[in-house]
Amino acid sequence: MRREYGAGGECFVPDSDAAAVHRLFSLIARAYDPLNRILSFGLDAGWRRKLAESLHPMPSGEDGRILDIAAGTLGVSMVLAEHFPKHEIAALDFCLPMLRRGKRKASKLRRGKIRLLSGDARALPLRNACADAVTVAFGLRNIRPRERAYAEVLRVLRPGGRFRVLEFAGEEKPVLFGLYNRYLHHILPAAGGLCCGHRAAYRYLADTIRRYPAVEKVDEEMRSAGFAGVRHELLTAGIVGIHCGEKTA
Numbered sequence: 737m738r739r740e741y742g743a744g745g746e747c748f749v750p751d752s753d754a755a756a757v758h759r760l761f762s763l764i765a766r767a768y769d770p771l772n773r774i775l776s777f778g779l780d781a782g783w784r785r786k787l788a789e790s791l792h793p794m795p796s797g798e799d800g801r802i803l804d805i806a807a808g809t810l811g812v813s814m815v816l817a818e819h820f821p822k823h824e825i826a827a828l829d830f831c832l833p834m835l836r837r838g839k840r841k842a843s844k845l846r847r848g849k850i851r852l853l854s855g856d857a858r859a860l861p862l863r864n865a866c867a868d869a870v871t872v873a874f875g876l877r878n879i880r881p882r883e884r885a886y887a888e889v890l891r892v893l894r895p896g897g898r899f900r901v902l903e904f905a906g907e908e909k910p911v912l913f914g915l916y917n918r919y920l921h922h923i924l925p926a927a928g929g930l931c932c933g934h935r936a937a938y939r940y941l942a943d944t945i946r947r948y949p950a951v952e953k954v955d956e957e958m959r960s961a962g963f964a965g966v967r968h969e970l971l972t973a974g975i976v977g978i979h980c981g982e983k984t985a
């Protein structure tokens with residue numbers, strides 16, 4: 737891993753493992769939000785809201801810090817800022833084009849404030865035990881190995897701090913008579929190609945959902961990593977899941 741310095745301050749340059757993921761999100765950053773809305777039939781906003789709600793009530797009370805990793809265009813960070821206006825919301829991603837898109841949107845926030853961080857979820861640029869909660873939405877399946885991210889999340893969480901993961905439920909299942917799987921493999925890449933000219937990027941995203949483990953296995957991973965109280969809730973006929981875990985007090 738190396739760092740580069742530019743006019744905008746320190747800027748993270750990913751190592752070769754993550755370079756392909758970084759390149760992909762740089763390519764689709766402009767189209768990411770509108771396509772998300774269309775391809776999820778508008779359901780993504782409700783999923784992000786559920787993720788924020790799953791943190792209530794915060795153990796720190798009125799203030800403290802919530803870290804949103806793989807924050808992208810700040811979809812979750814902005815909902816967190818609305819729910820927890822007195823908390824500092826730190827939004828971290830290694831893809832600056834995604835964060836820049838989000839920064840523009842966040843300037844219209846009515847409540848709360850978001851601090852942007854350029855960095856890798858596998859080597860968080862934060863001191864130990866400084867966060868009351870960590871969230872990650874649709875980012876965990878792009879991070880490899882996930883164990884490094886889990887270890888970093890546990891390091892930066894305060895004892896009793898909360899970890900919340902929103903992710904596609906993974907592994908092919910006959911959800912809605914297989915319609916969803918067909919949608920994922922055919923319609924998603926075609927729509928991605930039509931709207932932003934990056935069919936291959938959307939095929940890759942569909943593949944990452946297919947290869948991602950089932951919710952029970954992700955729960956197991958989180959337990960093995962050292963999280964306590966691990967459980968999950970499925971949403972929208974099992975298309976996505978919210979995993980919850982805590983750092984032992």
Ligand SMILES: C[S@@+](CC[C@H](N)C(=O)[O-])C[C@H]1O[C@@H](n2cnc3c(N)ncnc32)[C@H](O)[C@@H]1O
Nearest residue numbers: 761806807808811829830831856857873875878
């Ligand atoms: C599908 S987007 C999700 C963005 C946002 N959380 C949302 O809910 O829309 C995945 C994001 O994860 C970021 N990402 C992937 N691997 C990462 C890593 N190792 N460290 C930091 N960010 C990463 C990508 O740059 C991208 O912005």
